[in-house]
Every structure is written in C-alpha cells, then in structure tokens.
Amino acid sequence: MISLEEQYVDGTKIESKANKYTFVWKKTVEKNRAKLLEKTSAALAQIKEQIRLNGGSDIKEEDSEPATSAKDVKRSARLCERQAKNLPKAKLTGREKQKLNTQIDHLFKASDKLCEYEKSLDILGERNSYSKTDPDATFMRLKEDAMNNGQTKPAYNLQIATENQYWTNFALYPNPTDTLTFKPFLDKYKKRYGKQSKSVTADSGYGSEENYEYLEMEEMMGYVKYNWFHKEQHKPFKEDAFNQANFYYNKDDDYYVCPMGQHMEPCGQRQTKSDSGYVSVITLYRAQRCDGCPLGSLCKKSKGNRTIYVNHKLNAYKKEAFLLLTSEEGLKHRSQRPIEPEAVFGQMKADMHYKRFRHFGMDKVYMDLGLFGMGFNLKKYLGIKR
Template sequence: MFKSYITNDNLLLPPSLGEMIPQNDPVRVVHRIIEQIDLKSLYRKYSHLGSHAYHPRLMLKLIVYAYLRNVYSSRRIEELSRNDIRFLWLSGMNVPDHNTINWFRSGRLKGMLKEVFATIVKFLEAEGFVSLERAYTDGTKIESVANRYTFVWGKSIQTRTGKIAEEINELWAYAESVTKQELLQEAPLLPEDISSEKVREVVEKIDETLRDVDCDKKIKQKVKRVKKAWPEQLERYEQQEKILQGRNSYSKTDPDATFMRMKEDYMRNKQLKPAYNVQISTNDQFITNYSLHQTTSDTTTYIEHLEQYKSLYGLYPKESIADAGYGSEENYLYAQEKGINTFIKYNYFHKEQSGKWMNDPFRSSNFYYNEKQDCFYCPMGQPMRLIYIQKQKTKTGFTQEVHHYQAVRCQGCPLRSLCHKSRNDRVIQVNHRLSKLKAKEKEKLLSEEGLMHRSQRPQDVEATFGNLKNNKNFKRFLCRGKDRTEVEFGLLSIAHNLAKVAS
C-alpha cells in the first residue's frame, strides 16, 4: 500500500511557513541575530521622500542568508525569494526583484557594511562565540570579474615614454644640425620629465624650424605624424598612470584590480590574473576583520589591516599571529609601538632551525659580532670593519639602516674558496635593528606559547580561507571596483560567521 496524496487542491487553512522550518535551521540564526543588531547607520542612507522602500533589515537578511547558501547572483536570490520556503519566511512573503537586490548590495551597503560587520562581531563576542584579544592574520588572492586579457602595465608605459623622449631628442639634434642654430637653451627631455604639453610645444617648434628648410622629406613627414600622435598618446599614458597610483598593472575592465599570480590556476602555472589581495583576521575560525588591497605583497598590508581593526573595535588585538609574509622591520616596530604581542615568523625562520644552517661557519648570520668594537669576525678570526652605513627606503616610505662590513686580507686565505667568490675582500650587510627584532621574535616563537600559536594558526585562518573558497565556492568576485568587491567579501564574511553560529 502507498500513502495517499492530493495535488492542486485548495487547503482549508493556509499552512504556516514557520512550522515547515526546523528550529535549528541556519535561517533562524540569520533572522535572530540581524533582528537584534543596531542598523541606524544603514537607515540614514534612505530618504523620506519618494515611494516606500523594502526594509533594510529584510534586504540584509535575504542577501546574507543567500550567501550562507552559496548563492551570489541577484537573479538567483530573486528566484529563491519567490519559491523557497525559507526565503519566503525570512522576507515575510516580500519578493524584491534582482535590480533592487543588486542596488542594495552595491549602493546602499557601500562604505558602511564594515560597520554592520563589526556590530555583528561585537554581538558574537557578547554571546561568547569569539574573542577580540587574539587575531590570526593571513591573506589570499581572489580573482576579479574583470577581463583577464585587457591589461595595462606600468613598465610598458615607462618604456614607451622613454622611447618617445629619445626620438624627440634625435629630432632636436637633427633640426639643430640642419639650421645651424640652437633651438632650445635647456637640456634634452628626460623620460621622467616628459609630458603631453611639453612634447606638443617642442614638436611644434621643430616643425616650424624645418618648415622652410631644405631637408629630408621623411623627417618632415615624421615630425607631422608625431605632432598629431604623440601628445594624444602621452595624455593617455598620463591618465593610465593616475589610475595605476604606483601599482605595476591594472585591468581596463576593472581599473581597481591588479594583476597577481594565482595559485588556483587550472594548469598550476601561477598565471597572472586581475585580482585583489584579501586579508582576514580570525579567532576560533570566526572572521573578526577583513580588508582588500591592491598590492601583491602581504607585508605592506599589515599596518593598514590592524589600523582598520582599531577603527572597528576601538582597540588593537593583544596578540597578533601571522606567517613569514608579514615579518618585516616596519611591522615589528609598529606592533611594538601599539603594545601588540606578536608571534610573526620571518624569512628563513624554519631554515635557521636546521643543523645545516646553524653549523655553517661561512654564513654571515653565524659570524661573531663584537658590539663594543662594532666589528664581525670571519671564520679565520680576522675582524671585519664597518666601511659605511646605507639608508634605504621601502615602498611604504619606511627607512632602514644597513651596515656594510668588509673583511681584510682575503688574498691568500686558505678558506676563501669556501667563504665567498668575490674578487675583492668579502663584504657583508647587516641590519642591526632588524636582527634584534628577529632574535626577540624567535625567542617567543620557540616558547611553548609560540609553538601553540604556530600550530593553531593554519587550523584557524587557513582553514577559514579553505571553507570560503572550496565549501562556499567563492573563487571570483561578481562586482567590479574595490568598494563593491569589499561589500561582496563583507557579506561573505558575515554569512560565514553566522553559519558557524548555526553549526
């Protein structure tokens, strides 16, 4: 026998949607938490004029729950709002169309979603789910929706600008040789000083000079051609350099995206693709802070990321744990100044623990240093004296001091072939301040607490990235522009946190 069923029949009483949804369903967690948080800052983005809008709390619930369900398309969210019981229960039978959903995500939430995110994290802290005193930090690169083959390279602009300057200088020299007079009192154009206005002025003067002179017709034709083409070309380069803002590249279809090497390439050949460098801090696999950056290196993102942490919660984490990608002199000093206890590895930290590294007498880091006399001693016991101090600036403008020490009497030394291959006496470079910071960090990393953090970090922050990319299948942004992609990742982070509460 089979159980009977009747289709297409009117019910005497309408069913209750809430009775069809289990009490432990994630949709109830989304509803409960978003219903309790303060959204006054979001309300201010609405006007009292015009027709009534969907309630922002309703819209936020719908989108966050959609992201929790791995649904990121606005059209798909609209479809589920019409047909899915959970969405219908969550929205109170309201069905916003995909344009409304997309505008709320890209317009209403832009510039203020981080405040909503922080409010939810504070709520989770009050509930005992998360702590803001410890932050495990790491970064990953997520591809932009931009076209992968419409790129602009900063070095190509510099190369082309240099060729233009070189050819203009040749035209100057030719015009002066033909007219037997100096056209310009100033020095030739340099690539770094060249501009569209200056090129237009110079080419115009060369054209006027050669107009009434009997010279090579090909040169005259070239002058007329460059008079029209080069100023326009340089104006385009100037606009591109404004967009680059010191970066090496950008995509024409998403100027905020920078070309980065992606590990997730299908052929595993680390192909360059337009992407954003996403940084997160986690605690017990809950995301407590996120930020998007246009630089490929994690090192330069650390200070900005922690400053945002401070702006969201009014405090810095008491403990900051990160991998070797963040171990720089600037970052160590910054954390020390802010009172943050760091457990951040540096380059060669693991290699330093190997016997091969520690027992190598020819490695400069193993040379004995006499602090009073400010000299090192080579493997033969000969002093290496300070010859000069070099000051250099990083990309962020941070100044480093590098001391150079040179050995004496390397000629005829029986260990020279094992020690170095330079023709002259060996020179080593040492950053004393960084060496002291590394030694202090090494001591903490090798302690019991450091070992605990080092084992916990990949389980905490790297596992979170694995969940976002693989379980939630979020490997490429859907929106263009840094502001919109930041909103996308913010919604994903909120969904991730609420899913953990539900589980």
C-alpha cells in the first residue's frame, strides 16, 4: 500500500483565518521607519542645540551619535529631558520651556513608534508581509480569486507528499513559491522516516539548479520538470534559429555559433544568488561582429554585439531531467502525478471544503492540518465514501 520509496510532491495555498485587510508590508515598514529616524535625528539636533544655547551641560561625544533604533531615541530623549529640567530658570520663558518639553515628548512617542516598526520587522524576518491578526500568515495570490483581480490574501503554502493518494508528508511554508520549499520538505521526509525515498516526482515549480543538485547529492531519481520543459518540445521553439537554446555549442573549445556562423566566445562570468542564498555561475558569450549583419534585426533588439547568458551547470541538469522525464519510467510517474497530490487537493478542497484554516498561528494550524491528514488517510484506508 505504502512503500515509502516514491514521493509525489505538490503544493497549494490555504487561506488563513485572518481578515484579508490586516496586511503589514515590509517595504512600507522600512520606508516609514527610515523617514521617522530622519525626522527624529533632525529634532534631536534642534533640542540639543537649544539646550546648549540656554546653559545646558555639554553633550558627551557618545551621546551625539545618530539614533539608529528605538532604544537610541529613548536614551537620547531621557538625556534631553534631564538636561531640560536642570536648565537655569532665567534662561527660558514659560512658552519656550513648554515648547521644549513638547519636542521631548514627541521624541518619546517616536521611540514607541520605532519600537513598533522594529517588532514588525522581527515578525517579518525574510518575508515581505504578514497579517496583524495572524502574524505567521503571509499575503499571497490564491487561485480561488472570486473578484478575479489578483488580490492577495493571508495564507500558508501547504506542501504534501503522497503515495497511492495517502499523505506521507506535509509542511507549511511562508513563501508563496514552491522552489524554496523543496529541499526543507524532502529533509523533513528523511527526518520523519529515517531514510529518503528512491524517487520524487514534481512539476516545473520545483525545477531549479539548487534542487537538482540536492537530488544528485541524495542519490534520488528526480522526475522534476523545469521551466519550458513542454515549450521546448514544440515545433516553433525547435525551429527558431535565433533562440540561444538552439545555437550550436562546441564544448571542447567553449564557444557558441550564431545563425550567421560567427563564433561567440566567452567574455566573462557573473554570479547570481537565489533567495535561499544559493549561488549560480553564469557565463557570458559575445559575438564579435554584429554590425552590418543581415540577420541583426531578427537576432537581437539591443545595440552592439549580441551577448547570451548561459548556466552550464543548470543546462546539464536539464538534460538529465529531460532524459528521465521522457523515459518509460518517467512517463509513468508523470501520468501518475495528476492522480496523486493534485487529486488529493481536489478532494480536500472540493469534496471536504477544506479551503481555509480555522485557527490562528502556525502551531495551531499545523495541529489542525495534521488531524485532517490523519483523518484523510484513515478515511481512504477504511474505504469510506462521502
């Protein structure tokens, strides 16, 4: 029934119980925090100068450092408050002293607001958003979009692995894309059962250089599609002579050949870093004489000689993946995937109406989902029909 030798992995987004208008955006928090710090620094400079001109004690050098946090602002506000109380009474009129005290009060309020911003940034971590009523939820675009306007809602990215439509693993993630969930999800499977499955099947949302490398290191058969897996098999794609994927590559001498027969030699390398921190190496190849080429208008849109960007390591992984996916075993796994996790999600959402969580917070949501998964497996095992 379950051998734990195969995993069919897929993900879906489940809406949080939180209201959809409770969003906190990271960019907004960072922008408002920076503006408030700038205003606070200017206000601090004015207050300190006013205190100095009216007979206050000199401010120590360490207390003159620019405020960069709520703690710094509060410390400076307390210092200014003490010095303002000790100013000679004859130096300030009542109105001037009231104005000074008001400015200092604004500093304390600013420190409280900065504290809120810093707390929000701590909650956000690497995420771009969270919900005020469910801080563990992240705003994502869902397929269930009644208004069809692409509105984001607080949700969790649910990943499951199935075998014969039984749940064998599940996890929740705050990031909306599936690519970054693949490695930690498979690690969780290994930790749960003390071993890794022999094969894993997933769609193109999981096909990345980092994930293919992980499968290679774990010695797993990865029937994982990549972007353009289907498109590159279509006739228009194959017959497009100006598509760099169709350029001839001489591996021994490391050069490409453009449609006019000109060699494109390597001219440099770049490194790109993914959101997970994985570094990829991109090699640049450039033609030497594109000026006056009769095919120039068809071959490139930019001025100058055409440059192509090639990730050789990823291309090698794609070739391996293509051979696996188009093999007899690969075709079997690909045909099985739609009736594995996709069918489970269909039963979960359409038949059982499990489209939205009923609790707040990751811990409670995990508990709720775990109980649901147990019930789902038990229902299937007993052959109960709804």
